[in-house]
Amino acid sequence: MDSLTIRRPDDWHLHLRDGEMLSLVAPESRDFARAIVMPNLVPPVVTGAEAAAYRERILAAGFAGPLMTLYLTETTDPADVVAAHASGLVTAVKLYPAGATTNSASGVRDMEAVRPVLVAMEEAGVPLCLHGEVTSPETDIFDREAVFLDRVLTPLRKAHPALKLTLEHVTTAEAVAWVRGNDNVGATITVQHLMKSRNDMLVGGMRPHLYCLPILKRAHHRDALREAATSGDPCFFLGTDSAPHPTHAKEAACCAAGCFTAPIALPCLAHVFEEEEALDRLEGFASLHGPAHYGLPANAETVTLRRTAPYAAPSRVARGGLSVELFDPGHPLHWSLR
Ligand code: DOR
Ligand code: ZN
Numbered sequence: 001m002d003s004l005t006i007r008r009p010d011d012w013h014l015h016l017r018d019g020e021m022l023s024l025v026a027p028e029s030r031d032f033a034r035a036i037v038m039p040n041l042v043p044p045v046v047t048g049a050e051a052a053a054y055r056e057r058i059l060a061a062g063f064a065g066p067l068m069t070l071y072l073t074e075t076t077d078p079a080d081v082v083a084a085h086a087s088g089l090v091t092a093v094k095l096y097p098a099g100a101t102t103n104s105a106s107g108v109r110d111m112e113a114v115r116p117v118l119v120a121m122e123e124a125g126v127p128l129c130l131h132g133e134v135t136s137p138e139t140d141i142f143d144r145e146a147v148f149l150d151r152v153l154t155p156l157r158k159a160h161p162a163l164k165l166t167l168e169h170v171t172t173a174e175a176v177a178w179v180r181g182n183d184n185v186g187a188t189i190t191v192q193h194l195m196k197s198r199n200d201m202l203v204g205g206m207r208p209h210l211y212c213l214p215i216l217k218r219a220h221h222r223d224a225l226r227e228a229a230t231s232g233d234p235c236f237f238l239g240t241d242s243a244p245h246p247t248h249a250k251e252a253a254c255c256a257a258g259c260f261t262a263p264i265a266l267p268c269l270a271h272v273f274e275e276e277e278a279l280d281r282l283e284g285f286a287s288l289h290g291p292a293h294y295g296l297p298a299n300a301e302t303v304t305l306r307r308t309a310p311y312a313a314p315s316r317v318a319r320g321g322l323s324v325e326l327f328d329p330g331h332p333l334h335w336s337l338r
Contacts, residue, residue, distance in 0.1 A: 002307045004335075006283035008299040009266060010065070011035040012290040013129075013168050013188045013239025015258065016058055024319050025244050026061035028263045031337055033299045034065035036129070036239070039094055040103040044071035048084030055089070067091040067294075069129060073106050074113035078120035085126045091294060092127040092166065093117070097152075099135040100144075101213040102243070102257055107131075111152065118160055127164040127294065132175065133214055142198075145214050146174040157182055166293065169193065169241045171214040173224035179235050180228075186293035188239025189229050189285075191268045192259045192327055197222045200330065208255035209325050212243065229285050230278035237289035240265045244324040247316070251325075261327040264313045268327075270305050270335035308336045 014035040016022050029035055037058065039045035045054050051068040058066040070081060072095045084090040095114075096107035108114055121128060133144035134151055153167070165185040170176060171193050179187040192212060197219040201210040210216060228236045242265065243258025250256055261268065266286070273282045291298045310332035316325045 001279055004270065004279055004282065004305045005302050007287040008033045008301045008303050009238065009286035010290050010299065011240050011262065011265070012237055013241045014038065014262065015241070015243040016063065017041070017244060018057065020320070020322055021244060022057060022061045024317060024322055024324065025262065026058060026063040028317060029063055031266050031303070032065065033301065034067055035063070036091060037066045037068060039069045039071035040096065042103055044103065044106050046071050046073055046076060048080050048089055051084060051090055069094045071096070071106065072108060072114055072117065074108060074110065076114065076117050078117045081117060081126060082120050082124045085124060092129050093121060094129045096131045097133060097135050100131050100133045104131070111156070118163060122160045122163040125164070127166060129166040129168050132167050141215055142217060145172050149174055149178045153178065168239060169214060170225065171217050172221045176224050176228045180233070186235050186237065189225050189236055190239065190241045191261045191265050192216065193222065193225050194229060194272050195268060195329060208250045209328060210259065211255055211257055212241065212259045213257040226272065226276055230273055230276040230281050232281045232284055234284065234289040234292055236285065237293065238269065238286045247323045247325050259327045260324050263317065263326060264329070264333065266305065266337055267333040267335040268329050271329070271333060303337055305335045305337055308334055310334045
């Protein structure tokens with residue numbers, strides 16, 4: 001197969017940031033029609049009014065398809081969430097366990113504190129996106145997702161069976177099995193978790209540009225994700241979690257979490273799906289399963305990926321004093337949209 005025409009993809013988990021960084025990275029998601037935009041700004045996007053203002057800044061920066069989320073806090077007003085969703089402004093609410101990742105300090109410490117919001121969301125049909133990791137200091141960082149399934153997600157599923165859940169950036173075989181075994185749940189998978197394992201990050205020296213959260217896991221978890229993504233199962237769809245940080249924040253003694261993948265996500269995905277002999281399933285994963293999960297139409301427009309001579313992925317984007325390193329797939333790419 002030398003070319004592949006698919007419905008235009010969407011990115012169901014994206015960090016666009018704000019200010020100068022937003023201006024730099026917004027055009028880099030040009031391959032995607034729409035994206036669920038994460039609300040973990042400083043300060044976070046908590047209210048409908050804040051989401052409306054952020055949406056305007058994103059449009060002005062050059063990304064035309066933002067689907068907005070609200071950052072769930074223990075003081076979130078259920079009525080504001082329901083109204084922002086009913087008006088079409090907000091697509092979902094994002095739950096960060098406090099302390100789990102970048103800018104999560106205002107997140108949830110006690111699930112009981114957000115119970116009224118969850119009840120209102122379940123009634124009104126507002127989806128909940130979850131960063132699925134516990135933050136208990138005694139839990140090993142490589143186990144935080146699996147422990148979250150038992151300790152938080154299973155009780156949540158029982159308490160709110162009609163609440164639509166998206167388990168974000170799944171990284172383990174346990175999470176894949178959990179998603180398959182429960183109703184009314186979808187899961188996003190990132191490019192880096194399909195392509196890399198913890199060995200790629202740690203053997204022969206630490207590679208800060210591969211450090212993200214949830215952290216890369218053992219190779220057999222990567223393989224479980226590859227199987228899920230290429231299986232055709234509509235529960236699984238693309239959320240790049242493309243998370244740009246300035247180069248100085250990544251190449252630091254304590255490096256920030258996040259891989260910047262948006263500009264090369266589709267050529268990387270085509271590479272993975274070809275390796276798995278599943279190019280015919282790329283459209284489902286990148287363009288069809290996400291809209292179906294969120295009850296939205298797939299994009300009418302199509303894009304064509306073409307096989308090219310091997311080329312090196314670009315290594316950074318920069319403007320003025322700001323630079324961001326791209327995710328390094330570790331080998332040349334040979335699919336292109338242009
Ligand atoms: O690696 C990550 N980076 N994981 C997250 O959950 C947040 C993200 C960010 O905002 O930088
Ligand atoms: Zn994220």
